[in-house]
Amino acid sequence: MVFNRREFLKTAATASAALALPALSSRAFAADPIKVGALYSQTGGLSVAEKLLANGVMMAVAEINAAGGVLGRPVEVVVEDGASDPKTFSEKASKLILKDKIPTVFGCHTSASRKAVLPIFERRGAMLFYQTHYEGFECSRNVVYSGAVPNQQLSNYIPWIVQKLGKKKFFIVGSNYVYPREMAKVSKKLIEAAGAKWVADEYLELGHSEWAVMVSKIKESGADVVLSNVVGDSIIAFYREFKNQGLSQEVLPICATVTSEIEIAAMGAEYAAGSYTSFPYFMSIDTPANKSFIDRFRTFVNDPKAVTYHSLEAAYFQVFLWKQAVEKSGDLSADAIRAGIRGQTYEAPGGKVTTDPDNLHCWLTPRIGQWQADGQSKVVNAYPAPIKPLPYSAYGETESNLFCTSNGLDAAKLKG
Amino acid sequence: MLDILFIGLSLGSILLLVALGLAITYGAMGVINMAHGEMVMIGAYVAVLSGIWLKASLLLAIPLAFVVTALLGLLIERVVVRRLYGRLLDTLLATWGIAILLQQAVRLEFGLSFFGIHVEGLGAGLQNVAVPSYLQGTFRLASADINAYRTFIIVVTAVLTLATWFILYRTAAGMQVRAIIRNPKMAAACGIDVKRVNAMTFAFGSGLAGVAGVMMSGFKTVFPDMGTTMVVDGFMVVVTGGVGSLFGTILSSGLLGEINALVAIGTNDILARAVVFGVVILVILVKPSGLFSFKGR
Numbered sequence: 123m124v125f126n127r128r129e130f131l132k133t134a135a136t137a138s139a140a141l142a143l144p145a146l147s148s149r150a151f152a153a154d155p156i157k158v159g160a161l162y163s164q165t166g167g168l169s170v171a172e173k174l175l176a177n178g179v180m181m182a183v184a185e186i187n188a189a190g191g192v193l194g195r196p197v198e199v200v201v202e203d204g205a206s207d208p209k210t211f212s213e214k215a216s217k218l219i220l221k222d223k224i225p226t227v228f229g230c231h232t233s234a235s236r237k238a239v240l241p242i243f244e245r246r247g248a249m250l251f252y253q254t255h256y257e258g259f260e261c262s263r264n265v266v267y268s269g270a271v272p273n274q275q276l277s278n279y280i281p282w283i284v285q286k287l288g289k290k291k292f293f294i295v296g297s298n299y300v301y302p303r304e305m306a307k308v309s310k311k312l313i314e315a316a317g318a319k320w321v322a323d324e325y326l327e328l329g330h331s332e333w334a335v336m337v338s339k340i341k342e343s344g345a346d347v348v349l350s351n352v353v354g355d356s357i358i359a360f361y362r363e364f365k366n367q368g369l370s371q372e373v374l375p376i377c378a379t380v381t382s383e384i385e386i387a388a389m390g391a392e393y394a395a396g397s398y399t400s401f402p403y404f405m406s407i408d409t410p411a412n413k414s415f416i417d418r419f420r421t422f423v424n425d426p427k428a429v430t431y432h433s434l435e436a437a438y439f440q441v442f443l444w445k446q447a448v449e450k451s452g453d454l455s456a457d458a459i460r461a462g463i464r465g466q467t468y469e470a471p472g473g474k475v476t477t478d479p480d481n482l483h484c485w486l487t488p489r490i491g492q493w494q495a496d497g498q499s500k501v502v503n504a505y506p507a508p509i510k511p512l513p514y515s516a517y518g519e520t521e522s523n524l525f526c527t528s529n530g531l532d533a534a535k536l537k538g
Numbered sequence: 539m540l541d542i543l544f545i546g547l548s549l550g551s552i553l554l555l556v557a558l559g560l561a562i563t564y565g566a567m568g569v570i571n572m573a574h575g576e577m578v579m580i581g582a583y584v585a586v587l588s589g590i591w592l593k594a595s596l597l598l599a600i601p602l603a604f605v606v607t608a609l610l611g612l613l614i615e616r617v618v619v620r621r622l623y624g625r626l627l628d629t630l631l632a633t634w635g636i637a638i639l640l641q642q643a644v645r646l647e648f649g650l651s652f653f654g655i656h657v658e659g660l661g662a663g664l665q666n667v668a669v670p671s672y673l674q675g676t677f678r679l680a681s682a683d684i685n686a687y688r689t690f691i692i693v694v695t696a697v698l699t700l701a702t703w704f705i706l707y708r709t710a711a712g713m714q715v716r717a718i719i720r721n722p723k724m725a726a727a728c729g730i731d732v733k734r735v736n737a738m739t740f741a742f743g744s745g746l747a748g749v750a751g752v753m754m755s756g757f758k759t760v761f762p763d764m765g766t767t768m769v770v771d772g773f774m775v776v777v778t779g780g781v782g783s784l785f786g787t788i789l790s791s792g793l794l795g796e797i798n799a800l801v802a803i804g805t806n807d808i809l810a811r812a813v814v815f816g817v818v819i820l821v822i823l824v825k826p827s828g829l830f831s832f833k834g835r
Contacts, residue, residue, distance in 0.1 A: 167763050169645075170664055298808060326807050329767075331758045332552075334545045334688070335802035335810070355664060355759040362669075362757050366687050368676035388664035388759055 155198035156191075156454060158183070158444075159218040161229030161239070166206025167329065171354075171384065171433075172231045175253060176201065178437035179228045181422045192445050193452065200224060208238035215239040219248045225456050226251070226444060228437065233257065233300055240265070247456045251444060253436035255379075255401070257304035258513035261526035264456065266463060267483040268440040268475070269433060270402050272308040273515040275379050278488045279400040280312035282503050283347055283377055293345035294323035295336065295352060295360075302351035305379055308516040309349055321345050326352070331359035337367045340374075350378040357381050358389040361397070371396030382431035383497070391497035399499065401432040402486035403472035406498040415471035429497075430471075436484075439470035443477055443484075464528070474508060481526040483511030540682040542803055543796070548688040550795025551695040555753060556768050557775035557787050558695075558702060559746035565782030566719050566739045568626065569619055572634040574772060575765025576641060577607045577744045581751020582760040583644065583660060585667045590659045595670055596756060600694070603748035611744025615737045623736075637765070645762040665760040673756070691753050698746060703784060705742075715739055719782045774814075778821050780828030790829060794818070 160179050162172035183197045191197060200222055202214040211230060218224045219242060227243075228251045230236040236252055243250045243264040255270035283289050292313050296302025306323045313320050321343050326336060337360075340348060352360055357380065364376065376397040383405045386394045405416065415435070420428045447462035448454060464479035476485040485508035491499025514525040517536055525535045556578060563571050581603040588594040588602050614636060622629045644660060659665060673690050676683040706712040714735045717725040726732045751765075758764065775794060779786030794814055802810035821829060 165645075170761065324806060327811065330807065332549065332807070334548060334685075335799055335807060338541060338545060339803070355761060358664065358666065358759040359757060363685075366674055366676070366685050366757065368683050368685075384664070388666050390666045390668060 153195045155196045156193070156448075157198050157200055157222060157224050159222070159224045159227035159229065160199050160201045161204055161211065161214055161218065161227050162201075162231065163206040163235075164201075164203040167354075168206040168231060172204070172206075174384070174434055175231060175437040177419075177423050178253075178434045179441055181419060182438045182441035184422070185418075186441065186445055192448055204229070204235055208232075208234045211235040212238040212242060215242045219243070219246045225249060225454055226459065228253075228441060228444075230254070231433070236265075249444075249456045249459050251440040253440055254433050255436075257301045258308075258515065259304060259517075260513060261481060261531035263460060263482070263528075263530060265482065266440065266443065266477060267481075267511070267513075268436040268443065269484075270486055270488075271483055271511045271513045271515070272305055273512045274402060274486050274488050274509060275400045276305070276308050276312055277509075277515070278503065278505060279377065279379075279490060280309060280318075281316045282490060283349075283398075284313075284316040284318045286503070287347065287375065289347035289375075290318045291343075291345045292318060292320040292347055292349050293340050293343050294320055294349045295340070296323070296325050297328045297330075297351070297353045297356060298325035299328055301353070304516060305351045306349075311516070320349075326356060329354060329356060331356050333360050333363035334367075336360075337363045337369065340364075341367060341369060346374060348374065348376045350376050351380060352378070353380050355388075357385045361385075361389050361393040365393050382433075383429040383499075384431055386493055386497045387429050391493070391495055394493040394497075395495045397493050398490060398502075399493070400488060400490050402489060403432040403435040403470075404489060404491045404499045404501060405430045406491065406501065407472050407489075409471075409473075411469065412471045435470060435472050439468055439475060442468050442470075443475070476508060478511055480524055480528055481511060481513060483513060485510055540680060541684070542799055544682070544684060544688070545803075546796035546799035547792070548685070548692060548795070549798050550792040551692045552750075552753075553771055553775050553795055554699065554788060554791035555691070555695050555750040556747070556772040557779075557791055558698060559743035559750070560769075560772040561776045561779070561782075561784065561787040562702070562706075562715070562746075563740055563743035564776055566715050567619075567623070567736050569623075569740070570626065570630045570633070570773075571619075571740075571743070572630060572769060573614065573637040573640065574633075574743075574747050575767070575769035576637045577611065577747035577765070578751040578754060578768055579644070579760075579762065579765035580610065580640065581607050581748030582667070582755035582758075582764065583665075583751075584748065585752045585755040586659045586665045586760050587657075589667055596667060596673070596752065597670070599667075599752045599755075600749055603752045604745040607748025607751070608741040608745030611747075612737060612741040614744075615740040619740060620733065620737070637769075641762045641766075667752075667755040667760065669756045687756055691756075694749070694753060698749060699784075699788060702746070706784060711735065711738065774818050776828075778818050778828060780831030783828070783830045786828055786830030 160176050162176040163169045180199060183199050187196050202218055204211040204214055218227055226249050230252055231254050233256050250265045252265055253268045258271040294306045310320055378399045381399050416430050419430055420426055443463060443466050446466050447459045451458035451462035463477045467476045473487050478485060487508045488505050489501050490503040492502050493499050510521055512519045519525045525532050560574050563569055584603040584606050585599040588599045618632050619629060622632055673687045676685055714730045717730060718732055718735060722732055775787060775791045779790035797817055798810050798814050801813045
């Protein structure tokens with residue numbers, strides 16, 4: 123092997139740079155890394171959505187590390203794959219908490235997986251940060267819920283549909299599991315309170331995508347608005363069939379609680395144009411903070427067409443809430459995080475969020491978006507400020523009569 | 539009433555679209571092809587990719603998908619299935635393995651982590667295929683609003699079924715296939731090149747699945763798992779109709795489609811699926827070889 127001078131210099135420079143690199147990084151971070159878990163499905167049917175959420179968490183951690191870490195220590199993410207299976211989720215949660223001794227895990231997407239890991243977090247005293255909007259009806263001292271509960275999606279939505287859109291007859295449709303059924307329960311109360319009525323509530327198997335009969339039923343029912351709690355890829359087949367059977371979003375709009383930028387992109391924007399969704403966050407929110415968030419996310423996942431949506435934003439900002447809680451208590455234990463996170467406020471891409479001191483759910487701003495021909499939403503209604511999360515609103519919980527407090531769930535109220 | 543019958547017909551034709559390819563491969567070769575659903579998935583991805591790369595419409599994607607999946611089918615037959623003839627359980631397992639390989643390949647975009655290849659339109663995300671505007675919406679027929687896209691599916695299915703019938707019953711190659719269905723050893727003894735005919739049959743069956751995939755992509759989401767559940771529906775039809783009988787496959791898919799639609803209109807979709815499976819179980823209890831099977835020799 124013959125070296126010429128230029129090549130030798132190049133090699134030497136590379137080698138010395140490589141040698142210097144660990145020294146540089148150890149100067150930046152003198153201490154051991156703080157380990158946190160990220161528990162999402164990397165494989166299986168739910169991986170499409172959950173990989174995006176994992177990306178939200180990873181991006182937040184990368185940004186925190188670039189800005190100096192937490193308590194002067196870098197954050198290291200231990201990624202585990204829940205494989206779209208609740209049983210695997212619970213095994214991997216045990217592994218993270220017991221074997222890796224990690225006190226904080228970001229993760230879970232479905233209620234089924236959250237319910238599967240909950241006993242482990244409660245028994246072993248660890249904290250779960252859960253970002254998905256869900257059906258409420260849960261009060262755990264070991265979970266920080268950064269997604270919306272029904273009152274943050276429906277309490278403005280139903281009255282608005284009745285008053286502003288002038289709709290009186292609701293057809294409620296959903297996938298057949300706990301979230302759509304609980305959402306239907308809350309909606310029915312609100313529909314009746316708003317002076318309208320519901321003509322049917324129908325469910326389709328989870329993941330089912332044959333809508334011919336259901337859409338024809340909607341057509342025959344005499345309903346003037348559809349409230350959709352359908353989830354996953356069934357959504358795409360639903361909106362396509364809706365248009366293909368000649369129903370129009372102007373006459374009979376679909377008002378959804380799950381349909382987000384992701385599903386709109388996957389179905390083709392022309393099928394959703396004119397329909398509505400209620401979420402605390404939309405990609406179209408026109409603030410510099412949100413624009414920067416979208417740009418950074420697209421760079422992070424290396425996809426210039428990537429879309430952001432509610433759960434992704436929540437997956438991202440919950441990491442910062444955790445950081446603030448840790449820095450406030452100066453301790454990594456579950457008890458310290460729980461104490462530190464009460465009332466913690468953060469300026470998220472979609473606006474201000476606050477962790478409720480009572481039930482550890484987040485204060486969020488309900489917004490209603492109408493989908494446009496370009497696949498983005500136009501925010502047609504929004505609360506002026508974040509509202510208090512009430513996970514038991516279906517059972518009569520109000521701001522002055524809390525069921526879930528910092529002492530835990532008051533079960534007596536639930537029965538009454 | 540007309541619109542309910544139409545929905546039943548459209549459900550039936552989708553079942554037939556998936557079952558047609560299965561019926562001839564299972565009938566002729568006795569191979570339970572668990573990768574059939576993945577052929578449907580790949581057909582759907584051909585529609586996605588031809589839309590992105592060639593700006594081709596859905597109509598052009600149909601022959602493209604047929605060719606791509608038929609070639610893939612030929613490859614699978616040559617490399618794996620050919621070595622396992624007469625070993626029913628082994629082919630079941632092997633094709634199931636191929637199904638998982640194909641799914642993961644799409645999900646990883648041909649092994650993203652190894653080669654770093656990024657194929658636009660392929661990958662773990664949900665995809666969609668643009669449907670030409672004349673196939674969206676409805677048209678009026680005898681005071682009922684008929685769904686244009688579903689009519690299109692029914693027409694395509696009818697054309698494919700006719701083509702299959704023509705090949706099976708009016709060509710020399712079809713006669714060889716029918717001879718193999720009845721008795722492969724006797725057919726071989728009469729000088730039919732069973733291996734070659736089987737390979738062609740498998741390729742043709744796979745091609746039909748690819749076309750089914752293009753049709754599906756117009757109203758369903760395209761994603762790596764989409765084929766898994768379809769294979770069950772396909773076998774349901776084949777077993778009910780009678781193995782090796784084209785006529786039985788057509789009738790049983792129509793029958794199951796109509797039952798599904800009528801029960802779903804009367805009650806709900808979840809019960810309808812249970813009733814359909816109930817009927818299938820009843821049929822195989824009463825007539826174990828299916829409604830329209832041949833008498834074996």
